[in-house]
Amino acid sequence: MAMATANKLALLMALLAASSYGALSSPELRGLWTRAERAVEAAAELFVEEDLGAPVIHALRPLVGSADPDPLPLGVPWDSWRLAVETGNIIDWKTVPAHCEQAIVKYLLGDQYRQDSKVVADEAVAYTEGFKLRGNDAEKEKLVWLFDIDETVLSTVPYYAKHGFGTKPLNFTSLKEYVLQGISPALPETLRLYSALRSSGIKIVFLSTRKEQLRNITEANLRLRGFSGWFKLLLKPDDCEGTAIVYKSGERKKLQDAGYVIVGSIGDQWSDLIGQAEGKRIFKLPNPIYYTP
Amino acid sequence: MAMATANKLALLMALLAASSYGALSSPELRGLWTRAERAVEAAAELFVEEDLGAPVIHALRPLVGSADPDPLPLGVPWDSWRLAVETGNIIDWKTVPAHCEQAIVKYLLGDQYRQDSKVVADEAVAYTEGFKLRGNDAEKEKLVWLFDIDETVLSTVPYYAKHGFGTKPLNFTSLKEYVLQGISPALPETLRLYSALRSSGIKIVFLSTRKEQLRNITEANLRLRGFSGWFKLLLKPDDCEGTAIVYKSGERKKLQDAGYVIVGSIGDQWSDLIGQAEGKRIFKLPNPIYYTP
Numbered sequence: 183m184a185m186a187t188a189n190k191l192a193l194l195m196a197l198l199a200a201s202s203y204g205a206l207s208s209p210e211l212r213g214l215w216t217r218a219e220r221a222v223e224a225a226a227e228l229f230v231e232e233d234l235g236a237p238v239i240h241a242l243r244p245l246v247g248s249a250d251p252d253p254l255p256l257g258v259p260w261d262s263w264r265l266a267v268e269t270g271n272i273i274d275w276k277t278v279p280a281h282c283e284q285a286i287v288k289y290l291l292g293d294q295y296r297q298d299s300k301v302v303a304d305e306a307v308a309y310t311e312g313f314k315l316r317g318n319d320a321e322k323e324k325l326v327w328l329f330d331i332d333e334t335v336l337s338t339v340p341y342y343a344k345h346g347f348g349t350k351p352l353n354f355t356s357l358k359e360y361v362l363q364g365i366s367p368a369l370p371e372t373l374r375l376y377s378a379l380r381s382s383g384i385k386i387v388f389l390s391t392r393k394e395q396l397r398n399i400t401e402a403n404l405r406l407r408g409f410s411g412w413f414k415l416l417l418k419p420d421d422c423e424g425t426a427i428v429y430k431s432g433e434r435k436k437l438q439d440a441g442y443v444i445v446g447s448i449g450d451q452w453s454d455l456i457g458q459a460e461g462k463r464i465f466k467l468p469n470p471i472y473y474t475p
Numbered sequence: 476m477a478m479a480t481a482n483k484l485a486l487l488m489a490l491l492a493a494s495s496y497g498a499l500s501s502p503e504l505r506g507l508w509t510r511a512e513r514a515v516e517a518a519a520e521l522f523v524e525e526d527l528g529a530p531v532i533h534a535l536r537p538l539v540g541s542a543d544p545d546p547l548p549l550g551v552p553w554d555s556w557r558l559a560v561e562t563g564n565i566i567d568w569k570t571v572p573a574h575c576e577q578a579i580v581k582y583l584l585g586d587q588y589r590q591d592s593k594v595v596a597d598e599a600v601a602y603t604e605g606f607k608l609r610g611n612d613a614e615k616e617k618l619v620w621l622f623d624i625d626e627t628v629l630s631t632v633p634y635y636a637k638h639g640f641g642t643k644p645l646n647f648t649s650l651k652e653y654v655l656q657g658i659s660p661a662l663p664e665t666l667r668l669y670s671a672l673r674s675s676g677i678k679i680v681f682l683s684t685r686k687e688q689l690r691n692i693t694e695a696n697l698r699l700r701g702f703s704g705w706f707k708l709l710l711k712p713d714d715c716e717g718t719a720i721v722y723k724s725g726e727r728k729k730l731q732d733a734g735y736v737i738v739g740s741i742g743d744q745w746s747d748l749i750g751q752a753e754g755k756r757i758f759k760l761p762n763p764i765y766y767t768p
């Protein structure tokens with residue numbers, strides 16, 4: 183790691199420690215936070231560029247601690263905003279409220295995002311282990327589990343870390359450039375669920391709104407991060423402009439009509455999970471960075 | 476207020492302040508927390524008995540502050556457990572994990588529960604105000620909004636405050652005794668939504684799994700707490716043993732079949748909201764105390 187970046191990380195750690203004790207709450211110290219944010223971006227970039235194999239977010243984790251977000255002086259409190267987003271009470275939002283930026287950085291780079299994901303994966307693994315594979319072999323052959331891709335098995339947080347952590351309007355072009363690098367890290371808790379399913383005999387189907395034109399790089403990225411042996415990788419036709427909820431409901435319906443039984447389904451958006459043919463159980467991973475209708 | 480109770484409240488405040496700084500994390504100090512809990516129970520009882528008009532939970536609110544829950548040493552962290560419960564990832568749970576008791580007390584009696592509820596109510600009010608009353612008068616007459624009752628418009632937290640805040644198995648008999656007092660306080664954020672709807676022309680329907688035998692006391696309790704002018708109060712037949720999700724789906728379906736349009740629906744359980752005839756938009760209030768299938 184370059185010395186300059188190590189210094190930036192030290193600054194970042196000090197600022198996060200200070201802010202968790204309220205020392206950064208006065209407006210004149212906001213500039214310091216901006217410097218800290220730049221350090222996070224530099225760090226995220228560095229980890230991606232230097233070590234393609236390591237999970238970027240979680241490699242950063244021990245460096246920034248797990249301090250609770252500060253109380254936010256303006257607008258909706260971060261905690262309540264996040265809960266309302268995760269429960270689908272706040273919908274159709276375009277960006278994370280600007281005053282939540284400090285809190286979302288801590289959330290994503292601290293312990294909490296990983297812990298929240300771990301509890302979801304633990305529940306899904308327990309459900310999978312308890313799920314009895316009834317019926318004859320032909321029936322067992324028809325059991326499938328659906329995975330969304332972005333923010334479910336692969337993370338685009340390294341991209342968002344360099345673009346305001348969701349507080350700025352999304353630039354699809356630059357996000358696509360990131361995705362095309364094929365280096366999105368694995369979300370390790372979902373990888374654990376994936377591995378449990380691989381040994382259960384339930385078939386794995388990826389269902390993503392990534393377009394067909396991204397098939398090769400998506401397959402390569404999944405394999406790079408330890409995902410293999412899937413049954414189907416369903417991507418959106420290049421000319422399809424429907425919403426995620428409509429597209430994914432339709433694909434689930436097709437699976438069901440072809441005789442498949444959807445044992446479980448996991449995603450970071452409600453639009454990954456609800457609509458038609460929802461299957462026997464759904465698992466909603468956290469995602470406070472962006473909203474997909 | 477009796478002096479002895481004032482002293483208990485002072486002890487409680489001191490203990491909560493101490494625990495929020497980590498002073499109570501060592502096991503040998505657990506006994507102190509038990510004393511604090513008894514003080515909370517005494518306080519809840521007192522407020523209910525002395526002032527029927529005041530909302531119990533929120534009268535207590537300023538006394539206990541809004542400190543974030545401490546990190547929990549054992550089991551699933553409180554924050555992640557609560558998020559998983561509120562998003563429906565953890566289902567069919569019987570009691571709040573014992574190690575979350577301190578956190579749930581702070582959650583319910585501190586600022587967070589009210590803040591979380593406020594954000595949901597704000598979204599629902601904004602949606603209501605933006606909802607265009609289209610069509611002719613006959614069509615407008617058919618617009619309805621569904622409210623659940625317990626933990627949606629009325630609170631049973633004063634009961635749970637005296638019975639372990641959800642960490643102990645529910646005693647239906649003693650809960651029913653509490654409900655039969657007819658003094659459950661209003662949840663003020665939902666009352667605000669109720670008032671906004673009353674002036675919108677959208678009809679209000681209560682849909683609760685309280686049994687018919689509780690109709691009189693339920694009506695009296697609602698009126699005592701400022702709810703009036705509802706269109707229907709749908710209670711579960713005394714001999715009906717179906718789950719909430721089945722019963723409520725059936726009642727919504729009947730409303731829909733009778734030509735009503737469900738503009739919105741609000742409840743604290745997913746079983747209040749999903750299933751059949753969900754309506755145009757659903758709002759999930761927080762409830763980490765108990766789970767209703």
